[in-house]
Amino acid sequence: MIKDITKAKKSIYEGAPLLVAVDCIVFGFDKERLKLLLFKRKVAPFMDEWSLIGSFVKVDENVSEAAHRILHESTGISGIFLSELGSFSNPSRDPGGRVLSIAHYALMRLEEQDLQAVANFQAQWFDVEAIPDLVLDHNEMVAQSLARLKVNAHSHPIGFELLSEKFTIPQLQLLYEAIFQQKLDRRNFRKKIKAMGFLEKLDEKDKSSSKKGAYLYRFNKEEYEKLMKEGLNFVI
């Protein structure tokens, strides 16, 4: 920090600037499986290889703004949950130059149109169980994001960023099973999640996955925030 910036510019970076980029690890949930958004690069270098979406931070924006902007420019997606994962700064991580990337992971609800829409951007949703080889250190970024997601899911109702406004309890359970990568007991899951008190049962049913149909619920955000302030422990 602020030793002498003018000197720093000259002595540290002259002729070999350090560029700052943002990469986004975008997770979505299509009511059954956890998905990851990837892009097929259409230009050199790494033409035709799969990659996360990312670009450079501009001088007049902070990194969070950059992440939102880049995501919007590259996919049309906006207004979703984004959280900083951490920096990836190995000096030789990018053969094209010294680029430090601040990875962000994003969570979004996958509606029908999202599955279509991203195709216009040469993007594709992959099942997290079947992620291809990615450019640079992007596989490592994905692995760290999944680990972070697992940890955070224990203390935040992350599920609600990933589900559409109305969802069934079996859908919510599928999501948590995808995040934790383990089967959960149906009865105990329902008991716990209901006991937390921020689910609102609706009078509608979703019959897309069974004849009987499952009741739809809604997440009561006010109730949740009240509970968080009191120190909710969200253990599934």
Place this chain on the structure above:
Amino acid sequence: MIKDITKAKKSIYEGAPLLVAVDCIVFGFDKERLKLLLFKRKVAPFMDEWSLIGSFVKVDENVSEAAHRILHESTGISGIFLSELGSFSNPSRDPGGRVLSIAHYALMRLEEQDLQAVANFQAQWFDVEAIPDLVLDHNEMVAQSLARLKVNAHSHPIGFELLSEKFTIPQLQLLYEAIFQQKLDRRNFRKKIKAMGFLEKLDEKDKSSSKKGAYLYRFNKEEYEKLMKEGLNFVI
């Protein structure tokens, strides 16, 4: 990322480079209280104001290496636990220029010599309950670090980075009380921490804080790592 680096250098940063710095939030524990290491700046700007230690990342090192190097150069401290907190990137955070800082928090054992040694570097250990106004956004960095420390202390035996090799259970309890900012029950604390199974009782006593003396313990790292792999839940 990697759209076209040559173009990026030109169009994004020409004449207004974005510099990358690292700031270190260094916590220590002196067997009684949680402390924070601060520096009195001896040069303009912000002469004579208190500040965290930080400097610029060099082109041939990653940010973690930079944090260790900067800490060593500024304090003589080396080989301590360091973890990335996150980026601070408000474009106007530093009036001297566009500097993005990646904050790292560090935990260290405070031995007698450390209390002396830092004086040679115009540094001073402050009680975390009494931190002065700091330059730039450093107070915010400290606040976020304390919050992170609180969260992490629940899932990692952070205490052991902050205590010297041999410690008593009452010292360990004081540390957790400082981190969580609440009193804990002596009997229950002892019960839980012992049940975790990675404390080795020694035949020595520390009589610095009572006539009776408290038994010294040692942290068994192998045992701890074995437990972590099996999925230890470190809840104090």
Place this chain on the structure above:
DNA sequence: CTTATAAGTGTATAACTGACACTTAAGAAT
């Protein structure tokens, strides 16, 4: 009207958490 399928529900046992009070060791004071 039978069948197949996923949704929905309750209970009993074990494990854990949290509250709580007296005894002990040893130096200090008399």
Place this chain on the structure above:
DNA sequence: ATTCTTAAGTGTCAGTTATACACTTATAAG
């Protein structure tokens, strides 16, 4: 020598929470 002071060390019980587990119900399909 005896008493006093101080922090260290110890166990139990009650309440809560976690886990394991099996049958009934609603409805569309055949």
